[in-house]
Amino acid sequence: MRSALVLLALFLACSLPLAAQQDAQFSMYMFNRMVLNPAYAGARGATNITSVGRTQWVGIDGHPNTFTISGDAPISVLHGGVGGHLMVDQIGPLQTLALKAAYAFRFNLQGAEDPEGAALQIGIAPGFFRKQI
Numbered sequence: 001m002r003s004a005l006v007l008l009a010l011f012l013a014c015s016l017p018l019a020a021q022q023d024a025q026f027s028m029y030m031f032n033r034m035v036l037n038p039a040y041a042g043a044r045g046a047t048n049i050t051s052v053g054r055t056q057w058v059g060i061d062g063h064p065n066t067f068t069i070s071g072d073a074p075i076s077v078l079h080g081g082v083g084g085h086l087m088v089d090q091i092g093p094l095q096t097l098a099l100k101a102a103y104a105f106r107f108n109l110q111g112a113e114d115p116e117g118a119a120l121q122i123g124i125a126p127g128f129f130r131k132q133i
Contacts (some may be wrong), residue, residue, distance in 0.1 A: 024089040024096065027054065030080045034070035034085045038102035039123030042074035042081015062092030070100065080106040080121065093133050100127030 026035070032052045033040040049071040052111040057063040065088075072083025081104045104123035 022085055024068075026052070026066070028052070031128055032068055032070055032085075034072055034083050035068050036089060036103065038083075038100070038125035039104045039121040041072040041083035041102045041104040041121075041123060042106065043072075043104070043119075043121055047071070047073040048083075049058065064091045065089070074106075078103070078105075080104045084127075095132050097130045098127060100125045 022035045026032070029036060032050045034050070049069070051069040052067075055063065056065075065117070067089075068085055068087045070083065070085030072079045072081055082102065083104075084099070084101040087096070087098040089098075102123055102125045104121045107120040109118040109120060
């Protein structure tokens with residue numbers, strides 16, 4: 001009886017529709033950290049606006065194009081930083097649009113409110129993600 005329940009559960013789990021996503025490909029992560037890590041918002045202690053574009057395999061039809069723009073700033077009233085980013089990615093007929101906001105809470109490890117001091121930041125990034133053909 002127990003093996004029949006396990007088989008039924010496995011069958012039901014395998015019959016559910018699955019959806020996958022493909023993240024945009026970046027070769028230089030250090031130039032736009034907000035796209036990958038929402039905890040980076042406000043980490044530099046200054047307002048930061050960054051834009052990165054990547055075109056790969058130029059001359060081939062449907063070649064990948066990726067464009068991102070992001071911005072972040074520290075907000076002392078919120079004890080951290082806020083930011084967001086926009087990403088547009090096109091590979092052949094597949095187009096991806098992502099729009100995310102970010103908030104990072106800053107834990108100062110040295111006890112002082114020194115933006116240059118050691119800190120731990122924890123971030124969250126709610127957003128919108130759309131893929132279309």
